[in-house]
């Protein structure tokens with residue numbers, strides 16, 4: 001069933017509506033899981049994952065237990081116009097949670113989403129980085145929730161689980177708000193903004209189906225062999241930034257293990273025909289983020305590498 005959880009008339013004969021596809025199964029279970037995407041309008045991987053899920057769940061509706069809700073595009077006008085923030089306000093929706101029923105437009109959308117998802121046992125918030133960085137399928141969870149979220153994250157077929165220190169957790173995000181309210185909420189980051197990386201979408205789709213089976217939302221006898229993710233429990237995440245302005249040309253594929261001193265790419269000056277920054281790995285580790293957008297300035301993030309403690 002398609003349901004509208006929020007709607008408002010915008011200025012220019014345009015209507016903003018946030019919708020979900022609710023799959024209601026066997027009433028013997030009162031459990032609910034919510035899959036959310038499109039909080040950022042320029043992140044499109046979640047569109048394909050939502051399609052795959054809604055297609056699959058519609059085909060297997062007799063196998064569903066409890067409620068599975070899919071919210072493909074929370075920032076629906078942003079998705080339609082491929083802008084990250086909420087038009088016409090230019091506010092980042094993931095910085096105004098828990099929102100407010102009487103606040104600005106983004107605050108009202110945030111509030112409506114929290115009210116709709118509240119009470120779910122589990123929520124998955126699908127993001128796809130931004131237009132600058134390509135991310136290997138990964139889950140980011142905060143240290144304070146790691147014990148309860150890690151067992152869920154490990155079922156989702158991702159390559160990497162990044163446990164953030166408490167200080168880096170943004171309090172105004174959807175995930176933080178929902179975790180505070182008792183819904184176990186995971187953030188998935190994968191791919192790159194404004195594009196769909198199909199292999200990652202299929203990978204996460206398999207992971208979500210696996211989770212639905214394992215958590216008893218789907219009564220299917222599917223034997224998935226999901227990936228065993230690298231978990232950043234004891235290691236260090238290295239950030240590699242550009243040292244000079246220019247054009248970044250990667251020389252290795254991301255999602256690979258790299259050696260200390262190995263070349264990751266180069267920043268070049270097209271005018272001078274010169275390499276201005278030979279980008280080398282600072283450690284033996286796993287390259288899970290790689291710059292996609294070629295134009296860089298000093299300080300631009302080029303890559304992130306996870307070094308295991310004994311790596």
Ligand SMILES: [Zn+2]
Pocket residue numbers: 039040043127128129
């Ligand atoms: Zn995002």
